[in-house]
Amino acid sequence: MNTDRAWEIHAQSVPQGAGRVYTPRDVALRLAQLVLEPLADAPTLLDPACGSGALLLGAIEWAAQERPAWLDRWREGGLIGWDVDARAVEACNAALAVALDAPGGSYAEVRDGLDASGEFDCVLANPPWISYSGRHARGINPVRRAELAARFPAFAGWPALHTAFAEQCAKLTRQGGGRLGLLLPMQMADLAGYGAARRAITARFTLEHSIELGERAFDGVTEPAGLFVFGAGEGTDRAWLPDEDAALLASVRRFPPLPPESFGDIGVHTGNAGKLLVAREGEGRPLRVGRDIEPFKLAEPSHVLRDLELPEGKYARIADEARYREAVIVLRQTASRPVAAKHEPWALFRNSVLACFGAPDHDTDYLLGILNSDAVARIHRAMFRDARQRSFPQLKISHLRALPVPGREIGELYGRIVQASRSAAGGGPPAAAELNLLVERAYGL
Numbered sequence: 128m129n130t131d132r133a134w135e136i137h138a139q140s141v142p143q144g145a146g147r148v149y150t151p152r153d154v155a156l157r158l159a160q161l162v163l164e165p166l167a168d169a170p171t172l173l174d175p176a177c178g179s180g181a182l183l184l185g186a187i188e189w190a191a192q193e194r195p196a197w198l199d200r201w202r203e204g205g206l207i208g209w210d211v212d213a214r215a216v217e218a219c220n221a222a223l224a225v226a227l228d229a230p231g232g233s234y235a236e237v238r239d240g241l242d243a244s245g246e247f248d249c250v251l252a253n254p255p256w257i258s259y260s261g262r263h264a265r266g267i268n269p270v271r272r273a274e275l276a277a278r279f280p281a282f283a284g285w286p287a288l289h290t291a292f293a294e295q296c297a298k299l300t301r302q303g304g305g306r307l308g309l310l311l312p313m314q315m316a317d318l319a320g321y322g323a324a325r326r327a328i329t330a331r332f333t334l335e336h337s338i339e340l341g342e343r344a345f346d347g348v349t350e351p352a353g354l355f356v357f358g359a360g361e362g363t364d365r366a367w368l369p370d371e372d373a374a375l376l377a378s379v380r381r382f383p384p385l386p387p388e389s390f391g392d393i394g395v396h397t398g399n400a401g402k403l404l405v406a407r408e409g410e411g412r413p414l415r416v417g418r419d420i421e422p423f424k425l426a427e428p429s430h431v432l433r434d435l436e437l438p439e440g441k442y443a444r445i446a447d448e449a450r451y452r453e454a455v456i457v458l459r460q461t462a463s464r465p466v467a468a469k470h471e472p473w474a475l476f477r478n479s480v481l482a483c484f485g486a487p488d489h490d491t492d493y494l495l496g497i498l499n500s501d502a503v504a505r506i507h508r509a510m511f512r513d514a515r516q517r518s519f520p521q522l523k524i525s526h527l528r529a530l531p532v533p534g535r536e537i538g539e540l541y542g543r544i545v546q547a548s549r550s551a552a553g554g555g556p557p558a559a560a561e562l563n564l565l566v567e568r569a570y571g572l
């Protein structure tokens with residue numbers, strides 16, 4: 128058993144060509160541990176795009192420490208790699224033979240992982256990440272493209288080798304006890320276009336882990352990488368929330384959101400008459416826009432709304448003035464987290480601003496402190512990961528209406544948050560830091 132030497136042999140095989148990037152040892156070990164830990168008996172284990180064997184080596188190294196008896200079983204068979212690259216297959220066999228101390232052993236073969244079939248207790252894969260659509264699209268033979276789309280709904284939803292492979296890996300994993308570990312672009316966790324790929328896997332298995340590996344997990348790859356582990360049981364087609372987000376949400380969901388009528392999208396909607404109605408100066412009613420709002424701070428209205436009769440064919444939506452007066456807090460709409468200020472002195476505002484009308488049994492300063500807190504920024508990010516993906520992140524009314532908010536049941540903390548929110552409104556970073564700490568405690572984080 129000589130894993131260091133095996134990894135050296137593996138490293139001598141240099142991946143060549145698009146989508147061929149080998150998994151580093153630490154990531155391979157982490158994947159092996161998360162997939163294999165729950166198992167007592169040696170599983171049959173497949174990597175259908177094995178390269179020179181990093182993931183299989185990770186499994187052997189983990190088992191050598193934690194389940195040494197498995198190695199005897201694997202020497203006789205049950206450890207399998209497929210790859211279309213003959214040189215990689217050769218390197219894989221050489222590395223595995225050293226790792227298992229079984230000279231001449233043969234584990235990998237040249238085979239197209241998308242066209243093969245079989246059933247395995249565990250499947251591990253870091254498939255080629257190659258998209259045939261979007262910004263980084265590469266060409267593909269139209270016949271092959273149509274064939275993959277017909278065979279793999281995941282590919283039909285988002286044409287890419289990694290979507291077809293992800294689905295194929297799920298099909299190759301035994302249902303009822305089988306386990307699956309995949310290294311994929313992190314975007315697959317929540318981007319709408321990958322919905323079909325998520326469904327193709329979670330129709331058969333349940334997501335157990337979703338781990339963000341960041342942008343530097345693989346040599347030369349800048350796309351953020353994710354590590355996903357699936358086990359028994361059908362799941363849902365919900366986003367594959369990273370573990371820490373899932374834990375955060377599990378702990379804060381005990382707090383109900385504010386009533387839906389606490390928030391409103393009442394801002395002036397200028398329809399097709401923006402140029403006629405809104406100006407930076409001149410006659411008209413003062414009008415705020417999203418940029419007039421900073422955390423706890425409200426600038427003077429930067430625009431005016433002209434009072435005029437719209438010519439025929441032009442339309443706009445302006446709520447009753449009383450509604451604007453009723454808004455006790457205003458929030459920026461173009462933001463990746465809630466950014467809120469007290470609505471004093473009141474003015475009209477555009478639809479780049481969202482309104483909060485307060486809530487029964489709640490103090491306005493309390494709500495302001497909660498909305499501006501780092502804890503709420505984290506909760507918002509975890510609940511609405513897809514909102515971050517866009518170049519212009521949007522805070523939506525539906526987000527605000529879903530946000531859990533602790534109530535008076537938090538006892539004396541409530542009053543302390545009110546005080547800290549007032550101090551933060553007038554003070555600098557120390558006051559904001561104190562507020563953040565108190566809000567974290569209120570949420571039990």
Ligand SMILES: C[S@@+](CC[C@H](N)C(=O)[O-])C[C@H]1O[C@@H](n2cnc3c(N)ncnc32)[C@H](O)[C@@H]1O
Nearest residue numbers: 148149150176177178181210211212239240253
């Ligand atoms: C990202 S590399 C990963 C290799 C290895 N599993 C690892 O983690 O280091 C992807 C591998 O998929 C192989 N590959 C590409 N298309 C394939 C196919 N249709 N069937 C099997 N292997 C394929 C490439 O040759 C490459 O070795």
